[in-house]
Amino acid sequence: MNQARAFTLLSSAAAVCLISSCGNSPEEIRLADGTVSAAHAGSSAELYAEGYAYEQAGKTTKAIKHYEALANQYPLAKEAAEARYRQADLLYQTGDLVKSFKAFQSFITSYHGTRHYSDALAKQEAVAHSAATGELKHNFLGLKSSVAATTAEEMLIKVRDNAPYGASAPKAQFAIGDLWQRRGNEEKAIKAYQEVQLRYPKSSLAPEALFRAGTMLMNEADEGNQNQANLDQARSVFIDLRQLYPGSKQAKAAKSKLAQLGSQDLQRSYDIAEFYRGKKQYASAAFYYREVIKKTKSGTELNKLAKQRLAEVSQ
Structure with missing residues (x-):
């Protein structure tokens, strides 16, 4: 009836x-x-x-x-809150996930604290993370659909800002970094990862975010984009990581990264010395050879080479 x-x-x-x-x-x-x-x-x-x-x-x-x-x-x-939630949830169940995200956002914005509020936050978060990782599926067909990186980032920002003091916020910010790292935009990824530590310093994701940022800065040097500013920034990130999160596994890994950076600095000093030697600017060459000798252990290959060259340019 x-x-x-x-x-x-x-x-x-x-x-x-x-x-x-x-x-x-x-x-x-x-x-x-x-x-x-x-x-x-x-x-x-x-x-x-x-x-x-x-x-x-x-x-x-x-x-x-x-x-x-x-x-x-x-x-x-x-009936409005229930109606908006049911609209969003039905879209979610049928696989129209991008539209469901928008409907959940409307519910979250307008009906804070109502009985479906926590469920709406959780489902919206799931949609955003699926969009960011490229695993967004239409439930009724099981097919994957891609979402533009900028759209996925906007979704994650909304998830982050909807509950800024909840566990979902640092997770969403970290996912923004991971999103751009997956899409090959290292500049945006580094900035997003560093933002995790700045916004959520007590989050368990902060050490990993800093480690990823520092590693990407080093990778840029390995891929031919080396400049002193990037290397200095990488060193600063790893030092911060060790000081802020000394008990984390990432802090231990950062120690080896710092050693690697130190080796790169020494090799660069040696290469500069060689450049000046080739130009017959022996005083400048001698300065950098002495830097290498001072900072390397006696008997190591680079130490022996620097001593040999220093003797040559000092004659």
């Missing part, structure tokens, strides 16, 4: 008007105290009943449209 009555109501002119978003705007139907009039409250209740009847009958697309129309037309009605 209730379902039959609901489908009968759908044919009414009032219901048609609601679905097509005609008539008064949400601002026009509010009373002075911010609530809605009794007449509009009745319309919102009817619209919700129709949407629910469609949902129970398995007519999901029509149910979604009704719930969306209700939430858009009557955002202050008592």
